Amino acid sequence: MAAQAKHDWADDDDLDEITTELPPPQKIQNKDGSTTIIEYRLNDNGQKVKTTRRIRYITHREVVNPRVAERKSWAKFGASAKDGAGPMPDTTSVGENIIFRPSMNWRKDAKNEDKDPNAQAMKDKLKDKKVKCRICNGEHFTARCPYKDTMAPIGEAAGADVAAGMADDEQSGAAGVGAAGAGKKGSYVPPALRGAGGAAAGAGERMGGKYGERDDLATLRVTNVSEMAEEHELRDLFERFGRVTRVFLAKDRDTGMAKGFAFISFADRGDAVKACAKMDGFGFRHLILRVEFAKKAQ
Amino acid sequence: MRPILLSGHERALTQVKYNREGDLIFSTAKDQQICAWFAHNGERLGTYHGHQGAIWTVDVDPTSTIIASGSADNTIRLWEVKTGKLLKTWDFPTAVKRVEFNEDGTKLLGVTEKRMGHLGTIVVLDIKVDVEAEQSDEKALTIVCDESKATVAGWSYLSKYIIAGHEDGSVSQYDGKNGDLLYNLPVHELNQPITDLQWNHDRTYFITASKDKTAKLISAKDLEVFKTYVADTPLNSAVITPKKDYVILGGGQAAMDVTTTSARQGKFEARFYHKIFEEEIGRVRGHFGPLNTVAADPTGKGYASGGEDGYVRVHQFDKGYFDFMYEVERERQNKLAAQGAGN
DSSP states (O other): OHHHHHSOTTTHHHHHHHHSOOOOOEEEEOTTSOEEEEEEEEOTTSOEEEEEEEEOOOOOOOOOOHHHHHHHTOOOOGGGTTOOSSOOTTTEEEOOOOOOOOOTTHHHHHHHHHTHHHHHHHHHHHTTOOOOOTTTOOSSOGGGOTTTTTOOOGGGGGGHHHHHTTTTOHHHHHHHHHHHHHHSTTSOOOGGGOOSSHHHHHHHHHHHSTTTTOOGGGEEEEESOOTTOOHHHHHHHHHTTSOEEEEEEEEOTTTOOEEEEEEEEESSHHHHHHHHHHHTTOEETTEEOEEEEOOOOO | OOOEEEOOOSSOEEEEEEOTTSSEEEEEESSSEEEEEETTTOOEEEEEEOOOSOEEEEEEOTTSSEEEEEETTSEEEEEETTTOOEEEEEEOSSOEEEEEEOTTSSEEEEEEOOBTTBOEEEEEEEOOSOSSSOOOOSEEEEEEEOSSOEEEEEEOGGGOEEEEEETTSEEEEEETTTOOEEEEEEOSOTTOOEEEEEEOTTSSEEEEEETTSEEEEEETTTOOEEEEEEOSSOEEEEEEOSSSSEEEEEEOSOGGGGGGSOSOOOOOSEEEEETTTOOEEEEEOOOSSOEEEEEEOTTSSEEEEEETTSOEEEEEOOHHHHHOOOHHHHHHHHHHHHHHHHO
16 A cells, blocks of 8 residues: 555556556448557557557459450569569669649640749748738738728728728719818828819729729629620620620630629729629529629729 | 659650550660559559660550660560560661551551661561560661661651651651651751650641751641741650640750850759640759650550659649640630530
8 A cells, every 4th residue: 555655646557567468459340341450559658559540441343454464464574574563662662743634725834833932032021911801900802801891991081981982872982082182181192082073083984994994884894794694695685775885794714614703894883784684583594693783993 | 733753764765655545655775674553543563674775765665565675785675574585586787766666556656777887767567466475577668768867756647658757857758668768848947956756646647856956747648737836945745645646845055065055054854745736835843854754645645754863754734734724725625515515
């Protein structure tokens, strides 16, 4: 009793481990056809290690030419006469994985890979920079901000509420820009947003668009478009409502398949409103289109 | 895809050949043995010993019973595939650069080097595809190439023609029976040797690779050039892939020129071109030296390449390889499918 009392509780485990024998390996047949093998061993530090392996054997059947099958059973000869069955590591090894996908513009793909060093340098440069949201100052990209639809960027607090509704309504959009332009005296206002009055601001806004003349107000965003869709099909669909000035169908560069969304610009906003109402929920190529007015590009 | 690396040779590869069923690969190199491999896992079946010099070429008969090899020791040898036994040796005055069986394996042609006052020749030997049979010593036919030596040669469909590629970049067509020269056309640039000549599956047309950095698809019947594939490096080998309409070109700067040119690495890649559209559609890297030889699996599932680096790399294609189609090809397929459904 006294001897036992001398043992610290912390030593107890160690004693146990030294005294216990390794349990015998177990083989368990699982219900799903696999086998579980549990083995025990002592590692270099004398610790007990339990290894559990689950193995499933899959028999792969292949029908081959009988002559090919016969050749597989041939005895080896020459320098390989002493080799056992299966590939020998001294003559046969497996190389690193090579990705080979034929492509018409593989040269461009390869070039992108070449550019990688630059991308790496850029990455290194930006490594210490923290991502900061312009809306809420959180650690995420502005585009991912949960408040992006309800709040304007911090610097534009004055026009915040109106700016949010900018794309939906011409009137408020123009006013919003006007407010943003006029509200912040002394701060830099990009040329696209400059202008004193509401009308001028509207004109400036239009010119500031990425594609110059594009009228975002009569542009519809169509989502849930089938992968197989073609631009001309969309044009046919939407032309019924009025003159379509532009159809843009996003396509995957490699596969040439549509990405699932498109933009349709109308010459007249009234037509766009009509098209939006009629085509939202329209069944096209086994998918149901979702049509809404495009948000203004930020 | 994960290539299988076969390192059975100590020196540069000279030729790699699949047998008809695509389950065996034979490789020759400048060391003095031939290796036979299983294509599916890269296991070495055996080696064939007996040559006393660099082995330039190997070919297997359609039944995979015997192989023939040509070597710098001025011999063509015949071996039993299964056991590695030497069956027959033919002696020549100069090195043998190329051997090829005809379609049924009853004839073998050999291309001999022009050297030491001997002109380059193409010889034809009658072969009995039987390991027990006594092979005849006689040459059935000897074609002397007095203008420019032949570097490569092969049998056309039905053994009707012998097609030879020459050192001066021309291709000639000989009658398969009597060896008369029927045509000789300069298809590649003058004095740029033709380095390889391989057939499509029915031997009606073939592809040549040349040091002039192009490969050409040529008709066997009238030597009409169908297609030209332009590469940016001298080519050592070209092959037509079965199943898919591609060609694979192998090349790279000659080993002796590598140090004399800029340090730019590479060009040691297998280049894939679309057979019809003549456009490059991809490359496969891996070798550390120029590719001396490429061979396509007759089942269309893979290809093997042998390089100056002494390795054979055996590739099994991924799904992406089989799926790739040009827009017009896809349209045609859809149309055919629609027609099939309509009927």
